[in-house]
Amino acid sequence: MSQKMDRRSFLAVTAATTTGLLATRTAPAADDFAGFVVGVQTYTFRNFDLEQMLKRTKELGLKSGEFYAKHIPIESQPEKLKAILALCKEYDVTPKGFGVVGFSKDHDANKKLFEFGKSIGVQYLSADPSMDSFDSLDKLCEEYKIAIAIHPHGPVGGGKRHRWWSAEQILKAVKDHHKLIGTCLDTGHLIRMATLGEKLDPAEQVKVMGDRNFALHLKDHDNKKDTDVPFGDSAGVLDVSAVLKALKAVKFTGHVAIEYEANADNPSPDMKKCVAFIKESAAKIS
Numbered sequence: 304m305s306q307k308m309d310r311r312s313f314l315a316v317t318a319a320t321t322t323g324l325l326a327t328r329t330a331p332a333a334d335d336f337a338g339f340v341v342g343v344q345t346y347t348f349r350n351f352d353l354e355q356m357l358k359r360t361k362e363l364g365l366k367s368g369e370f371y372a373k374h375i376p377i378e379s380q381p382e383k384l385k386a387i388l389a390l391c392k393e394y395d396v397t398p399k400g401f402g403v404v405g406f407s408k409d410h411d412a413n414k415k416l417f418e419f420g421k422s423i424g425v426q427y428l429s430a431d432p433s434m435d436s437f438d439s440l441d442k443l444c445e446e447y448k449i450a451i452a453i454h455p456h457g458p459v460g461g462g463k464r465h466r467w468w469s470a471e472q473i474l475k476a477v478k479d480h481h482k483l484i485g486t487c488l489d490t491g492h493l494i495r496m497a498t499l500g501e502k503l504d505p506a507e508q509v510k511v512m513g514d515r516n517f518a519l520h521l522k523d524h525d526n527k528k529d530t531d532v533p534f535g536d537s538a539g540v541l542d543v544s545a546v547l548k549a550l551k552a553v554k555f556t557g558h559v560a561i562e563y564e565a566n567a568d569n570p571s572p573d574m575k576k577c578v579a580f581i582k583e584s585a586a587k588i589s
Contacts (some may be wrong), residue, residue, distance in 0.1 A: 353390065360396050365520065491541075509549035
């Protein structure tokens with residue numbers, strides 16, 4: 304974090320507490336996206352520091368994010384978190400989620416992550432939980448009212464698939480657990496499963512999860528070149544309109560985070576294309 308950022312951020316919070324900041328932040332506008340709250344997965348800007356990421360997100364016209372650990376370090380002390388949240392407020396970018404984070408049967412370790420989530424005011428934690436974590440997560444979801452959104456990660460190398468790779472497999476694991484345990488489906492990783500012979504339709508996967516969709520990583524992927532591509536690109540396969548219609552069908556009220564893993568040094572031009580394409584798609588279904 305730069306000296307400039309620290310100085311401005313700390314001045315902004317001298318008379319405020321973290322709770323006060325969270326109470327006064329405005330919710331992201333959804334008018335441009337047919338009622339959906341559309342933001343960014345900040346991993347998109349992983350080669351940039353917090354302020355640079357916020358600046359680029361604001362330039363895209365987005366007002367929310369699922370933050371990852373480089374931009375809000377989990378180990379941050381309270382005063383540091385105050386500074387971070389103040390800077391987010393300055394750029395009008397609200398943390399809606401955080402992740403992806405792991406969970407195990409270690410209840411105390413899990414609780415620390417929920418405490419962290421509470422301290423930054425997120426609605427969900429994008430998660431990669433172990434199978435033995437759910438008894439702990441049941442209790443913590445009930446206590447904190449923060450959703451656990453399981454993130455599928457598609458192929459993981461060597462012809463193997465991630466332990467969470469489809470909506471059907473996730474739903475089977477969570478259906479008898481707390482209603483705040485569900486998914487943050489990733490359309491790009493669902494598309495990547497075709498390389499292992501599993502052709503998953505992202506829109507249908509949304510429908511499978513129903514009211515257990517708490518967030519979505521929206522991205523398109525070119526499996527031939529193994530790279531993300533902007534929405535609408537001829538090399539892509541994602542039907543953005545179909546995904547939005549599926550979200551409408553299941554009465555989705557969560558966070559749609561655009562994620563773009565290509566061109567890490569300068570993702571903004573392609574991200575602008577993605578934002579424009581979602582607006583066009585949303586307008587057609589509204």
